[in-house]
Amino acid sequence: MPLFLVASATESKPPSNSVPTWRSTIGNLAAGAVAGCTVESALYPLDTIKTRLQAMIGGGGLKALLQSGGGKGLYAGLWGNLAGVAPASAVFISVYEPVKRSVEGAVSSDQQYLGALLAGGAAGTASSLIRVPTEVVKQRLQTGGYKSAVNALRTIISQEGIRRGLYAGYGALMLRDLPFDAIEFVSYEQLKVAAKAYLGRDLNTLETSVIGAGAGGFTGLATTPLDVLKTRLMVQGGTGRYKNLVDATVQIAKTEGITAFLKGWQPRLIWISLGGFVFFPALEAAKKAFVPPVIEPLGVEGEEGKQKI
Secondary structure, eight states, X not given: OOTHHHHHHTOOOOOOTTSOHHHHHHHHHHHHHHHHXXXXXXXXXXXXXXXXXXXXXXXXXXXXXXHTTTTSOTTTTHHHHHHHHHHHHHHHHHHHHHHHHHHHHHSOGGGTHHHHHHHHHHHHHHHHHHHHHHHHHHHHHHTTOOSSHHHHHHHHHHXXXXXXXXXXXXXXXXXXXXXXXXXXXXXXXXXXXXXXXHHTSOOOHHHHHHHHHHHHHHHHHHTHHHHHHHXXXXXXXXXXXXXXXXXXXXXXXHHHOXXXXXXXXXXXXXXXXXXHHHHHHHHHHHHHHHSOOEXXXXXXXXXXXXXXX
């Protein structure tokens, strides 16, 4: 699941002095990790199908994939992936929150969107050091290359090395995720503003989830070509089929046609869209379990004087 969902969903009011900063931080990190792992577990089969479709050199689509037995083992690599999702989410949020607050404090009120936008890019870059090796191992397992995550990790390092093996497709992943975050944040904020103006009130949880799913789905579809390139570079192993991102782009266009860059768009669209529906309630439940309630000082007018959980 894209980690921007963790960041956008965990935005909250800074805790009061009654709650230690370290306690609130640990609670949010735990909540984000639990919610992220919940989404990965629930929607992993769709991600596996998407990966296998993108890795297919020939055509035929979903029908050819199922006929060749590609519908089996849809949870292959799940545990190894979850082992990387949790720390990657923690790194993402630990960078996202302070950068966001710093940027928002330095810009005018009509430029507050820059906080989330720039923080998402900085956090995505930092967490990529964990996310890319996790993605490489996961996709190798999804395409049936290895028996377990440990086996995949050892083999990749011994045969391909860390840079060319574990960080294969790093440039493509960053090229996909940085514009993904930018497009998603702009789409989400604009849709939210339009919906609030139309309804004349604040949005409830379901309405926010629908908007988040719509923005994520649109962005997922728009960045599918970059996701295809990332997948091809990550799963090629030691074959050396593609030298780099540019070479992969040229080869795929020449030998398979432009439509090859849209492989797996259906499961990718469904996967990212449904992620919003799964993630938000999971996050709220996790926050109730891990994050301490924030008590505002007495005497504050209106809703600010009430206990917030």
